[in-house]
Amino acid sequence: MPELGVNIDHVATLRQARGGVEPDPVAAALICEKAGCNSLVAHLREDRRHINDADIKKLRRVVKTRFNLEMSINQNIVQIARKIRPHQATLVPEKRQELTTEGGLSVTKNSAKIKRAVELLKEKDIDVSLFIDPDEKEIYEAKAIGVDIIEIHTGRYSLAVNREATDIEYRKIKNAIDYSLSLGLVVNAGHGLNYLNAKRIANIKGVNELNIGHSIISRAIFSGLYKAVKDMKALIK
Ligand code: PXP
Numbered sequence: 001m002p003e004l005g006v007n008i009d010h011v012a013t014l015r016q017a018r019g020g021v022e023p024d025p026v027a028a029a030l031i032c033e034k035a036g037c038n039s040l041v042a043h044l045r046e047d048r049r050h051i052n053d054a055d056i057k058k059l060r061r062v063v064k065t066r067f068n069l070e071m072s073i074n075q076n077i078v079q080i081a082r083k084i085r086p087h088q089a090t091l092v093p094e095k096r097q098e099l100t101t102e103g104g105l106s107v108t109k110n111s112a113k114i115k116r117a118v119e120l121l122k123e124k125d126i127d128v129s130l131f132i133d134p135d136e137k138e139i140y141e142a143k144a145i146g147v148d149i150i151e152i153h154t155g156r157y158s159l160a161v162n163r164e165a166t167d168i169e170y171r172k173i174k175n176a177i178d179y180s181l182s183l184g185l186v187v188n189a190g191h192g193l194n195y196l197n198a199k200r201i202a203n204i205k206g207v208n209e210l211n212i213g214h215s216i217i218s219r220a221i222f223s224g225l226y227k228a229v230k231d232m233k234a235l236i237k
Pocket residue numbers: 007009043070090092100101131151189190191192193211212213214215
């Protein structure tokens with residue numbers, strides 16, 4: 001059974017909408033752990049649009065399962081990661097204008113830079129994963145530059161609009177996972193997975209972990225809204 005990593009960026013996004021202190025992504029992390037998640041994921045973006053430096057310091061202190069810091073290979077961010085020393089770093093491409101991580105890393109085109117970042121992180125005993133598209137060339141290159149873990153980008157599968165397109169994307173992911181396992185890599189998967197489409201990916205033999213954020217936090221609003229209103233009504237009374 002694959003493990004579950006919960007991405008809590010979306011809690012910080014809501015906090016940033018008001019620029020205050022709630023909801024606190026660190027408090028969210030503790031609830032996720034209590035509910036049985038296997039790791040917590042937070043992306044320290046260069047523009048700090050959601051998770052900030054103080055969050056990752058606290059997360060490193062309080063997370064008891066595994067803290068997986070999602071990050072670009074920007075030199076400043078790499079230096080911050082070396083100081084914080086999360087259990088794992090997942091390297092992703094990052095564009096200022098994007099709403100979310102749009103594609104996987106192009107390892108073949110940027111292998112020297114990525115390799116350097118991987119070495120700097122590994123030097124501090126941080127496990128390193130590369131977020132890549134289900135593409136054999138990219139997977140081969142990831143292995144060649146010395147990473148042990150990859151995460152396959154499931155975004156295209158999640159966004160596929162009909163059964164045929166979903167099956168095509170699923171097949172790419174399945175083949176990519178099989179190929180990665182044949183190279184001895186640990187394979188995770190994530191992006192856009194939700195309560196309808198995650199099961200099929202979870203059933204792929206050998207997948208180590210699914211990293212899911214948006215759909216879990218979205219569902220939490222509805223599963224918690226009834227009680228939140230009840231609590232406020234009781235307080236007013
Ligand atoms: N894995 C990686 C590497 C990501 O960049 C993201 C999005 O931040 C996720 C998983 C989670 O994606 P989602 O929020 O769509 O579940």
